[in-house]
Amino acid sequence: MSAISALALPGIPEIRPGDDLAAIIASAAEPHGAGDEDVLVIAHKVVSKSEGRLRRLAEVTPGRRAATLAAEHGKDPRHIQVVLDESRHVLRAAHGVLICETHHGFVCANAGVDASNVPGEDTVVMLPRDPDASARALRAALRERLGAQPAVIITDSFGRAWRHGQCDVAIGAAGIAPLQDWRGLRDSQGRELTATWIAVADELAAAADLARSKDAAEPVVLVRGAGRHVIGDDGPGAAALLRPETQDLFR
């Protein structure tokens, strides 16, 4: 019999650039005894804010392409300029949304640039510059403070092709095997599992999102019972979840 649980940690304040996020998360996690088999799932916005990954639109000068796209889609050209700055490619532009490939390789709406949950009317938040590095640094700093090293997953909410709505996915990870590979193994009938390659880090991100309320300022969720996916070293990170362009049928 196996079980998992996800608990949104109370007591995380509004995060500002330069805040010691690891210390804040450690304080919130300590009463719950976060241990080596646990996973801390962290909404990227608090990571981005602590790293100063914010831009004030008043300081952005939109270029010609941003102005054109903004006019076509009824958007603020300065916001579009930030999206373009964060993008390697724009895959599609329609319905007022740009579907972008970020410099990291994530395919998502508006390159992850977002204005919600950001204080100040004209400030937008971007994804961390290197979310896997952010996850590794947080894990190391949490280990110092907790005397244990839970795995760390950093998440964002991504829309999907073909399906409505968003699911949280992993954009950074440390200490978790992001994919569980059953290919070549046997199912309960002894038959080979040919196409079973589970995006564990994304399922953890989704499970954690269910535990929190979007309006309740609960960016950190402690997940228990997924210890079989936690690894001692930091592992390949969420970058391992990116399908290379050459293997992708939908770019």
Next chain:
Amino acid sequence: MSAISALALPGIPEIRPGDDLAAIIASAAEPHGAGDEDVLVIAHKVVSKSEGRLRRLAEVTPGRRAATLAAEHGKDPRHIQVVLDESRHVLRAAHGVLICETHHGFVCANAGVDASNVPGEDTVVMLPRDPDASARALRAALRERLGAQPAVIITDSFGRAWRHGQCDVAIGAAGIAPLQDWRGLRDSQGRELTATWIAVADELAAAADLARSKDAAEPVVLVRGAGRHVIGDDGPGAAALLRPETQDLFR
């Protein structure tokens, strides 16, 4: 402070066509006191098997298109014929996989036709003919037996564009609001949430998948703590998660 938990129910035997699946699930769920606020997440294979949604390849005669595709992709033409029979369109064919739109409107590999976890070397299992109807029927039958009416979600593991690996998603649902719409509401800063529309049923499917082991024959998972998404009537089902072709940028 909010929390969810997911428990894989032990004691579900191999399911055969005609088995009373609701009675079997009720027996497994009853010791855990499944109630009105709970969600039972069920891997579709047991639903498909109980409904007889199986085909013996010995009884399939491949047509010309199946023969051509099978030769190009190194597959069994009879298996490909079943995939074509289950498909409305084939969107892509590459890397030995057909990405299909099923008659229900799901976009997934091989139209959900699968040979793993099926007894008998030459038998394949298909998706339920109407997974939302299957979910509604199971919920009604569970209510009779349990004296409570947990929500029901039927799942499959789908690959994704742009990302490696599979996540479980909802293909049928009853008693759950499949999407939670925060659009137009306010975040913790009082700022409007512009693009927050959460695929709750898919996140529940993903959370449940984490609780089970693919080789342990644990098709049914009891999820607690998601009661705010459970509804008294059956609701719109997983069909509400399908993005219409006209709104989709990647078909």
